[in-house]
Amino acid sequence: MTYELYYWPGIPGRGEFIRLALEDAGADYVDVGNQLSSNGGGAGAVSEFLHGGEMGKPHFAPPVLKAGEIVVSHVANILQFLAPRLGLVSDDDASLVWANGLQLTLTDFVAEIHDTHHPIGSSLYYEDQQDEAARRATIFVQERLPRFLHYFERVLSVNAGNEAYLVGTAHSYVDLSLFQVVTGLRYAFPRAMGRLEPEIPEVTALVDRVSQRPKLSAYLTSDRRLDFNEGGLFRHYPELDG
Amino acid sequence: MTYELYYWPGIPGRGEFIRLALEDAGADYVDVGNQLSSNGGGAGAVSEFLHGGEMGKPHFAPPVLKAGEIVVSHVANILQFLAPRLGLVSDDDASLVWANGLQLTLTDFVAEIHDTHHPIGSSLYYEDQQDEAARRATIFVQERLPRFLHYFERVLSVNAGNEAYLVGTAHSYVDLSLFQVVTGLRYAFPRAMGRLEPEIPEVTALVDRVSQRPKLSAYLTSDRRLDFNEGGLFRHYPELDG
Numbered sequence: 001m002t003y004e005l006y007y008w009p010g011i012p013g014r015g016e017f018i019r020l021a022l023e024d025a026g027a028d029y030v031d032v033g034n035q036l037s038s039n040g041g042g043a044g045a046v047s048e049f050l051h052g053g054e055m056g057k058p059h060f061a062p063p064v065l066k067a068g069e070i071v072v073s074h075v076a077n078i079l080q081f082l083a084p085r086l087g088l089v090s091d092d093d094a095s096l097v098w099a100n101g102l103q104l105t106l107t108d109f110v111a112e113i114h115d116t117h118h119p120i121g122s123s124l125y126y127e128d129q130q131d132e133a134a135r136r137a138t139i140f141v142q143e144r145l146p147r148f149l150h151y152f153e154r155v156l157s158v159n160a161g162n163e164a165y166l167v168g169t170a171h172s173y174v175d176l177s178l179f180q181v182v183t184g185l186r187y188a189f190p191r192a193m194g195r196l197e198p199e200i201p202e203v204t205a206l207v208d209r210v211s212q213r214p215k216l217s218a219y220l221t222s223d224r225r226l227d228f229n230e231g232g233l234f235r236h237y238p239e240l241d242g
Numbered sequence: 243m244t245y246e247l248y249y250w251p252g253i254p255g256r257g258e259f260i261r262l263a264l265e266d267a268g269a270d271y272v273d274v275g276n277q278l279s280s281n282g283g284g285a286g287a288v289s290e291f292l293h294g295g296e297m298g299k300p301h302f303a304p305p306v307l308k309a310g311e312i313v314v315s316h317v318a319n320i321l322q323f324l325a326p327r328l329g330l331v332s333d334d335d336a337s338l339v340w341a342n343g344l345q346l347t348l349t350d351f352v353a354e355i356h357d358t359h360h361p362i363g364s365s366l367y368y369e370d371q372q373d374e375a376a377r378r379a380t381i382f383v384q385e386r387l388p389r390f391l392h393y394f395e396r397v398l399s400v401n402a403g404n405e406a407y408l409v410g411t412a413h414s415y416v417d418l419s420l421f422q423v424v425t426g427l428r429y430a431f432p433r434a435m436g437r438l439e440p441e442i443p444e445v446t447a448l449v450d451r452v453s454q455r456p457k458l459s460a461y462l463t464s465d466r467r468l469d470f471n472e473g474g475l476f477r478h479y480p481e482l483d484g
Contacts, residue, residue: 056400057340060347060393072339074346076318081339097314097323098299104316105302107346111353119361119374121381132361132374139363151302158298 003029003082004066006049009042010034011232012184012225014110015063017075018082020176023219025086031224033062076103079173088173099167102155102174106181109148110233113181113188116140117235126230126237137240141192145185149200152178156202163202164209171213178203179210184234192242245271245324246308248291251284252276253474254426254467256352257305259317260324262418265461267328273466275304318345321415330415341409344397344416348423351390352475355423355430358382359477368472368479379482383434387427391442394420398444405444406451413455420445421452426476434484 003022007015015033022029032049035041049066052058059073065082072078080100083089089099119136120129156163166174182203186193197204211217219225228234245264249257257275264271274291277283291308294300301315307323314320322342325331331341356364361378362371398405408416424445428435439446453459461467470476 052400058393058396058400059343060350060390070336070339073343077339077342077346080342094312097312097319100319100322101301101315104319104349107349108302108353111350115357115361119357120378121385123381123385132377135374136362139365143363143365148302151300154300158294158300 001028001067003027005029005031005033005063006046006066007031007033007063008046010226010229012180012228012234013232014075016180016226017177018063018065018078019224020180020216020219021079021082021086021088021173023224024176024213024216025088026215027082027086034226075177076100076107079103079177083173086173088171088176090168090170090172095168099172099174102152102166103177105148105151106174106177109181112140112144112148113185114233116240117237126235130239133237133240138242141189141240141242145189145192146196146199149182149196149203153200153203156206164206166206171210175206175210176216179207182207184228187228188234188236189241190236195242243270243309245269247271247273247275247305248288248308249273249275249305250288252468252471254422254470254476255474256317258422258468259419260305260307260320261466262422262458262461263321263324263328263330263415265466266418266455266458267330268457269324269328276468317419318342318349321345321419325415328415330413330418332410332412332414337410337414341414341416344394344408345419347390347393348416348419351423354382354386354390355427356475358482359479368477372481375479375482380484383431383482383484387431387434388438388441391424391438391445395442395445398448406448408448413452417448417452418458421449424449426470429470430476430478431483432478437484 005015005018007013032041033043033046037044046062049064050059050062063075063078064071064073065078072081084091089095116137117126117133118129119132126133155166159165162169165171166178247257247260249255274283275285275288279286288304291306292301292304305317305320306313306315307320314323326333331337358379359368359375360371361374368375397408401407404411407413408420
């Protein structure tokens with residue numbers, strides 16, 4: 001099976017959560033948005049696919065994954081679909097709903113991270129909502145960032161004897177997603193994260209462990225791994241960093 | 243099976259998406275948050291359950307559903323768990339991922355609706371972020387509200403010959419959730435919805451059909467159905483309504 005990932009080119013964004021799972025599992029996939037448009041890819045191909053394309057069903061926003069005849073949209077939905085097929089989650093009901101619940105908490109966290117630089121509207125430039133962004137980011141750094149990170153620290157701490165894993169006793173796709181969120185936060189909010197990280201040793205240990213997985217570490221140093229930048233989800237604006 | 247729903251008392255909020263599925267299917271459940279605290283319920287019981295309670299696993303936010311030994315958090319996750327058990331979705335892979343993708347689009351929509359009155363922080367009162375709310379709501383009413391509603395109109399329109407259903411040829415939990423969102427929007431943004439509804443006849447027809455389902459219509463006129471109010475997700479502030 002060759003999976004097809006449809007996501008905007010040039011930014012890690014929400015597509016990166018899918019890339020990490022595919023890369024960590026060594027799955028065969030095409031990143032359509034980042035293909036040359038002369039090769040059938042690029043933003044135009046993503047846009048066309050969202051409108052329904054050959055399958056007839058419209059999708060509200062990328063990422064969207066095509067797996068043969070099945071088309072799946074939304075990060076948490078795609079990962080939930082892929083994970084049992086790629087060996088990235090235990091296949092019992094309790095693990096599946098627990099993993100998906102954690103992933104949906106990460107989804108909410110990511111939306112709040114995005115809205116620190118776009119509190120008024122995604123159609124406006126950051127520069128046109130900078131005052132509101134400063135106000136939202138202050139509350140984010142003081143209240144929401146510690147609340148989310150302490151939550152994941154607690155989840156790891158109560159997973160008795162298995163502190164390195166969010167779900168049960170093994171590596172899962174949710175570990176990969178938490179890795180990506182923490183890595184993005186270190187890029188976007190280095191001062192705030194520098195103060196907070198000593199309080200979340202289990203989270204930091206998980207991020208270290210994930211970064212050392214053989215296939216993933218090869219991916220992270222490859223040119224397929226896109227740098228964080230100010231067109232994406234995690235943006236470094238020093239004035240928003242506490 | 244008696245399901246236990248953990249959600250804050252006194253508001254429909256995100257808990258209502260779960261109540262609608264349980265009520266429409268005639269399932270046996272206890273709404274713990276809205277029970278008298280002398281009977282083991284109330285906000286205190288919800289709060290305690292979130293912190294892990296007997297099951298040992300913390301949840302970031304309600305709603306949470308307890309189904310015997312399984313505990314599930316997040317609206318989309320709970321509905322995905324319940325729906326096959328309650329006959330509220332077709333049980334094939336393609337329908338399940340399509341239904342969950344639509345539900346996650348509704349999740350995003352609901353978060354944007356909430357942020358029209360809380361663009362800066364949920365820990366602040368509306369009155370302390372009223373200027374920013376006015377700015378965000380203007381963009382919401384002009385851009386996001388039509389974008390989301392036209393999307394669902396299109397999904398219904400391309401479902402050839404089955405315009406009354408979002409998923410395949412039958413009623414599903416996603417229809418119930420879209421019903422709740424449109425009903426909430428009519429409460430919160432009556433002027434904007436009055437202008438928009440003529441453009442989304444399939445959505446309006448779906449909402450009408452859902453409201454006439456026997457068990458659901460009995461629920462909607464019962465005292466278990468909580469009124470929308472300004473402590474909840476859908477708030478009517480005339481100054482935000484276009």
